[in-house]
Amino acid sequence: MKNRVLAATTAAMVLCACGDDVAGTEGDTDSTGVGTSFDPTTSASATSSSTSSGTTGGPSSSASTSSATSSDDLPVCNPPDEMEPNNSEDDAFQLDNITDEDGAGQSFDSILAGDQDVDWFWYRGTDVAFAYVDPTAMADAEMNLRLCVFVSCRVGATPPVDCNNSIDALSPEGLVGCCQTGKEPYVMIDLTCDEGGGDDSADVYMRVDRGQPDRCVHYTLDYHF
C-alpha cells in the first residue's frame, strides 16, 4: 500500500514537472488508485480490481472480494441483508400485519449497502377499537440515512397527511407520506381515512435510503401503527 502511494506520488510529481495540466493528470491517477483498493463504480475498474485483489490481500481483501462478486455498484455486506432484494416499492419486504395498538409494533435490523441501496418494507395495519391509528417509524443508525413512511387507506382515497417535524413526500407509486433524515430519524403520521367510516386501516410502506458510499450502514427500525 505504502509503495503504491509512493509510486503514485512519484508519478504525480514527475507528471507535475512535465505538464501544466496538473489537476487533470492527478485526477486520472487518483481514480486508478482508488479503483484498485476500493469498490469500483464502473465495470472497467471492476476488472482491474478483481485482478489486483489476488496480490493485494490484507485488510482490503473483503472489499476486493465484494467488488469482484458484486454485479452492481453496491458493496456486499457481512452478514448480508436477508431482506433483499427490496429496492423498489413493488419489491417491498412484507412484514407481519399489525393492529393500531402500539404494543403490536415490532423492530428489526437491516443494512443500507452503499449510497445506492434502497430498502422498502410494508405491512397492513388494522384499525381496532380503543386504539389510535398513528403510523410511526424510527430508525437508529451510526450514520445518517433517510427514513420515509407512506400510507394508503384500505377504504377510499387517502387524504393529505400532516407531517409532524418531518417533510412531506410522495412515493414513486404516488402514496402520500413523510420523511426525515438523520442518525435517528423519526416519522409519525396522524392518519384519518376520510372515506373509511371510522375505519382507518391502511397499508404502510416504509423506505430507508441515502446511505453512505461504499459503507454498510446497519440500522434498527422500530415501527407501530
Ligand SMILES: [Ca+2]
Ligand atoms: Ca397506534
Ligand SMILES: [Ca+2]
Ligand atoms: Ca438493504
Ligand SMILES: [Ca+2]
Ligand atoms: Ca435494498
